[in-house]
Amino acid sequence: MNVKVARWFFLFILVAVYALGSAKQVQGQGGIALENVGAVYQFGEQVIFSATVRTSSSIQSASIVIFDEGFGVTRVQPVAINADGTTQFIFDARQNALRPFTFLRWHYEFTYDGGSFFQSETFSLRYDDNRFAWQRLESNGLRVFWLQGDSAFAQNALNAALAGVRAINEIFPVDLNQPIDIFIYPSQNDLVFLGTDSWTAGHANPALGVVLVTIETGLDQSLQMEQRIPHELMHVLTYRHIGAGYQNMPAWLREGLATSVEINPTIEYDRALLDASARGTLIPLLDLCASFPPQPDSAFLAYAESRSFTVYLRNTYGSSKLLELARAYADGVTCDRGVELAYGTSFAQLESNWRQSALGQNVWGAALQNLLPYLILCGIVLFVPLIIGFNAMRKKK
DSSP states (O other): OOHHHHHHHHHHHHHHHHHHHHHHHHHHHTSEEEEEEEEEEETTTEEEEEEEEEESSOEEEEEEEEEETTTTEEEEEEOOOOTTSEEEEEEETTTSOOOTTOEEEEEEEEEETTSOEEEOOOEEEEOOOTTSOOEEEEETTEEEEESSSOHHHHHHHHHHHHHHHHHHHTTSOOOOSSOEEEEEESOHHHHHHTTOOTTOOEEEETTTTEEEEEOOSSTTHHHHHHHHHHHHHHHHHHHHHHOGGGGGSOHHHHHHHHHHTOSSOOTHHHHHHHHHHHHTOOOOGGGGSSOOOSSHHHHHHHHHHHHHHHHHHHHHHOHHHHHHHHHHHHTTOOHHHHHHHHHSSOHHHHHHHHHHHHHOOOHHHHHHHHHHHHHHHHHHHHHHHHHHHHHHHHHHO
């Protein structure tokens, strides 16, 4: 036997010994082997979990443990093992809503007659919307999935995504090490079915790297792509840049960043801002820290204000300060405190500066106008008694 053959023979012996050792270890841990483990589903209807259990031991009970990552819910359900070792559990997705494109993770647990316990490894699937036959186009870590339209439609969507990435990259370095999936629906009703608000044209799951948008076919479909796709991409990429603390960021900053990178943003943002400013109905930005109003008109104004304020901060103080603010919020500080840490001033003062700079508001004049009724009342309260007293003194003379 030559040296080369001897080396290969020795390597084979090592691999065989390791494999036998691993098999014995699994057997010793529980004496159960799972085969044909899988799950198939009909979106919005049900998920069928199945497996074949191989064991020589007597099993007292078995259960499946399902973790819904979208809602953070764990469900434990008993399962029966048939005589041939097969087992099946049907999860009703109509009664137990699942977030689309989230991960389901599950494992099996077994208890023997003697009381010993065995837990299987964990399995997973992503709960994608499989009601449709999606077409796909990808480039540079971006994957576009669409239903209606030709390849030119998909290329326009991909171009809009790439333009959004370039705009985002001017604020912070973009991370596309993990791909981002962009699903384009032809109707807003499709997103409503997935659980979004009736007026919503896009949604992002930052942790999963999934973007959902509606693009209606028509003359302005390219404009819709340029606005909606970069907006949702910003949510995903901000999450990747900031980390899990992204959810601690105020709503106005998350949406302000997203709207600020829209390509060719709608002029309705500026119209809504100027109209609200003229009528004195701007929403205080502190009221937009936790969430946006549910009413469509008020929500649109909230988006417009958030965009304008965020752009003002970036243009005035730079992207680095804006990211410093985002990281402060990610660490869990309050809305007021984040501004104090990043900009060294109060939130009220920063908002006042924005109103004067971006909207041309005379803040002191507006404040005086708001106080005018109270000043008049104070004048009446103070001067009427003086006049009455003065008249009384004149009569005595």
